[in-house]
Structures are given as structure tokens and as C-alpha cells.
Amino acid sequence: MKRLLAIALLAMPMATVAAAQDFSVDLGIGVTGKPVYPGAEDAEAAPWLIWRNARFGAAGEGDKQGFSVSPSFNMVGERKAEDDAALKDMKDIERAYELGAKVSYGAGPMTAYGSLRKGFEGHSGITGEIGAKYRTDLSDRITLWSGLELGYGDSDYNSTYFGVSPAEAIDSVYGEYKPGGGINSAAIKFQARYAINDRTAILGEVEYGKLIGDAGDSPVVQEEWQPSLRLGVVRRFSFGF
Template identity: 65%
Template sequence: MKMTLALAVLAASAATGALAQDFGFAGREFSVDLGVGVDVGPDYPGSDDAEAGPWLIWRNAGFTQPGSDLREGFAISPSFNMVGEREAADNADLAGMADIDAAYELGLRVSYGAGPWTTFGSVRRGFDGHEGVTGEIGAKYRTDLSDRLSLWSGLSLGYGNGDYNDTYFGVNAAEAIPGRPAYDIGGGFNKATISFEARYSLTENVALLGEVEYGKLIGDAADSPVVQDEYQPALKLGIVRKFSFGF
């Protein structure tokens, strides 16, 4: 599965770069950071327990002038995410709730870079654990502290359609008990996140990547009787390699 996703990322990145000349990007190159790491965060949306899982990374996709790391203009790249399984037996607060398998989300991310700023939007469709649609919109600002160390500060809003939100935040009649009433939820924004990301270059193309996220459930998701903690922090550490495609 991981190898298939990695190949899909490379293929989509190459295809995106191949379209560059049609949109006036001739003379630039398309680059993206790809890698793997560890993600420590809530084991399911709304959980107050942390769990470590794999982090399949791509970051900073976009067009640059040769020799520059500043992404300029529009770029399209794959977007994916993994959501851990939810098992009622692991938490007394979930007694009587249906188990949810781990979910794999696949979709697209569109970004626009202008100097140190990058705005982005992503949309993904879930498989296995949920079959809904989810994604984010947001912006990041880049600060170069040295030739090797760069920081990104970001804000984003997460979204889920009715199927997604109902899977993780809904309670049906069969699951309702005293203190956990039935709860019907529709689509909408469900999470606001502040993030801080650091990239330290080991070589010209290889770098260490770290990210701290501080998320908070919002809207109807935050009011769900299933939610044990509205605050959803996460820590990610990994290693990436830069891939570039010149046109």
C-alpha cells in the first residue's frame, strides 16, 4: 500500500510538471519533498489518547526557479491521510459504540505559492474506515533561519461531509445510552489547526522534517457526546528527499 501511494505521488507530480508549459511555467522546475516518518497524535478524532503511527510525507510541492526553494504559482499534487481505527473495547467511554476500521484517504491538493506565502486546499475520499469526503483549506508562511533551517507557520480549517462527520462524531439510536444521547450531525467545518513545521537540510536533497500541530474540534463536531477531548495535538518526525522535474 505504501509503495503504491509513493509511486502515485511521483506519477502525479511528474504529470503536474508536464502541464507546466501549458500554463506559462516554462523555464521553471517542479519539486516536492517525499519521505516517511512517525506521527504521534489522537488514535481517532475526538480521542484523548495518543497513538504512534506511520507518516507518509510529501511537502512543499510547487514550481520554483532552478536553484531556488521558494514555490511559486499553482501546483497540484496527491493528498492522502490515514485515520486510526476506533475500538470500543479500548475505551470505557465508547462502550456500546460500533468499531471503526482504520481509514485511508486519497485525493488532491491544490496550492498557490507567492514568495514566503503558500495557500492550499485539499479534498480526499475515504476508504475502509469511512467513505466520506474530507479535506482542509489554509495558509503557511515560510521563514528561513539559515541556509539549512526553514520554518513554516500555518493555519488551517478541516472539513468533513455528512458521511465523514457522522462516522466519527455521530451516535445512532442503537448506540445511545444515558449520558450519550443519539446525535445526528451533517457536513461542515470540524477542526481548526495551528501548525509549526521545521525542515533541516542534511544534504542538498535530503532533510529532517518535524511538525507540531495544535488542533481544536469546532462546530457540531466539538459538541458530539463521543468527543473526549476537543483539543487534538500531534507531533510528527520524519526524513524527506527532494525530487525535482525540470521543464
């Protein structure tokens, strides 16, 4: 059932662009400095698997203009009680994989977007983002983006990462907590890309976010402000249909 749902989620954006002949995406790897878990006070270094600029139609350097629909993928790392003293006697959460779709609208240097994804393994909820970003070309090789983004999670998603179950309330120092669904984060984001050649680039990102709503009120959250830093290398892959 999970496999069929994953295929259906990926098929949605493909069906809307059946006339497209090409698909391209930037894939890469790097390192990220981020909170140990969502809401942690301490930070850690971890691998960064990069999925960016998935698009149908001819590949290009500029942000796509007008409306576009593309697949959306994300991976959330596992959370273990041994990762942080604040998680003592809390249940472990497996690595989660998220599949869904992203809708964007580009107008000149501005792009607005919204995404929605279904989780598998670590969580089974619905999550996504809405936001907008502004592109600045400093040269033929250097491009900057700055933007604002709001994160969303339904009650299943928020309960997984910010809730305290009755069993956990008995074992841990936290009282039972069941968050509802809704906007759970707000962030300012900056991204820089240096093109080594037509297909390969160095990518850097800085994000300064805050957990809000029921997520921010969670007793598991030790720090509402959640900064992160990422640096990696990406390569554009193109596929014809």
C-alpha cells in the same frame, strides 16, 4: 468502482498540468504523538507516514510561486472500541485512505492552499483543508513554516468519526447523534525542516488544533483541544514523464 474513482481523482491534477515534464514528492516515515482517536482525551505514539510537497515541474527547495495543482493523499488510522474506555460498545472503524487534489497559491514567503479528498474503506465521505502558511529561512539548511488551517468534512465523514448511530445509542452510554457537514476543526501549525543534503531532511511538526462545529459538540468527543507532535525523516523523489 472505487478503483476507477481513485484513478479519476489522481488524474484531475495531472490533466491540468499536462505540459509538465517532472513530478516530485517528499516521502518518509517517522513517529507521531497524537490523540488516541479524534476527540480523545488520552494520547498515544504511532507511526507517521509522510507525504509532502507533491509538485509538478522542476523540483526545488522553495515553495512554488503562483497557482499550482497537485495530488492530495492522506491516511486515517483505524479506531477500535478497545482503544479507549470512552469508545466502549461503539463500532470499530477501519483504516481509511483518502485521495484527491490540492490547489495552492504562493506569493513570496506566503502560501495559501485548499484540498479536497474522497475517502475509501474506513469512511466514504469528502474531507479536506483550507489554510495559509508563512515560510522563514533561518539558514541554507533550516526552514520554518507557521500557519493556520481549517478542516472540513461532509456529513458522511463527520458521522463516521463523530456520530452515534441508533444501534450504538442502544448499546453505549451515548444518545443518538447525527452531525452535519461543515468546518470541523481549526488549528495552528508549526513545521521545521533540516536539510541533511539535497534530497534528505529531518522534519518536525507541532499542531495545536480544536474540534469545532458539530464535531466539537459530539458526545464521543472527550476533549475538544487536540494537540499533536511529529518527527520523521523524508527523502525527495523525482519522476520524469
